[in-house]
Amino acid sequence: MKVLIRYVSMTSNTEDIMIVIKNKLETLNCEVKVEELDFVHLQKLSAYDLVLFGSYTWGDGDLPYELEDMYEDLDDVDLTGISFGIFGSGDRFYPAFCQAVDLLADKVKERGGDVFSSLLKIEFSPDSEEEVLECEQFEVGVYEWVKEKDTSHAR
Numbered sequence: 413m414k415v416l417i418r419y420v421s422m423t424s425n426t427e428d429i430m431i432v433i434k435n436k437l438e439t440l441n442c443e444v445k446v447e448e449l450d451f452v453h454l455q456k457l458s459a460y461d462l463v464l465f466g467s468y469t470w471g472d473g474d475l476p477y478e479l480e481d482m483y484e485d486l487d488d489v490d491l492t493g494i495s496f497g498i499f500g501s502g503d504r505f506y507p508a509f510c511q512a513v514d515l516l517a518d519k520v521k522e523r524g525g526d527v528f529s530s531l532l533k534i535e536f537s538p539d540s541e542e543e544v545l546e547c548e549q550f551e552v553g554v555y556e557w558v559k560e561k562d563t564s565h566a567r
């Protein structure tokens with residue numbers, strides 16, 4: 413399975429989640445490419461079986477500034493037929509915990525993308541064993557979901 417992970421991280425917590433996810437995908441024999449999440453590159457996205465977007469949350473439940481243009485650009489693309497998983501890091505001190513994850517998921521769905529039903533939200537970095545497991549379970553869940561969709565299309 414070809415997977416593209418695109419993410420933003422300011423203090424490396426989202427990056428730490430990305431690393432756990434990437435390692436897990438590689439144990440599942442996936443070919444994983446990691447890039448910064450800045451522009452949309454629609455044609456590039458459609459070359460992958462699975463696209464993962466990762467972001468921390470800023471302000472008062474907002475997207476980070478560096479995603480604002482990309483978020484607007486999404487309005488001009490049709491994501492139909494592309495499978496997505498969305499993850500991110502936040503801080504439970506804020507009322508809108510990890511809201512950037514919801515914003516991204518809603519926008520991708522609005523543009524026709526198929527978003528895995530569980531969204532991965534981790535407080536800060538996945539430091540505990542439970543949090544690492546949560547990231548891995550998310551990843552296995554997305555992986556199985558994409559595989560299942562492929563077999564049902566092939567039927």
Ligand SMILES: Cc1cc2nc3c(=O)[nH]c(=O)nc-3n(C[C@H](O)[C@H](O)[C@H](O)COP(=O)(O)O)c2cc1C
Nearest residue numbers: 421422423424425426468469471473502503509510
């Ligand atoms: C000014 C500021 C605003 C923030 N706002 C939110 C927020 O609304 N919701 C949330 O869950 N986390 C919020 N955070 C916490 C970050 O999302 C959190 O520290 C995250 O782990 C950073 O991820 P990164 O290390 O990948 O940059 C905020 C942090 C700062 C400094």
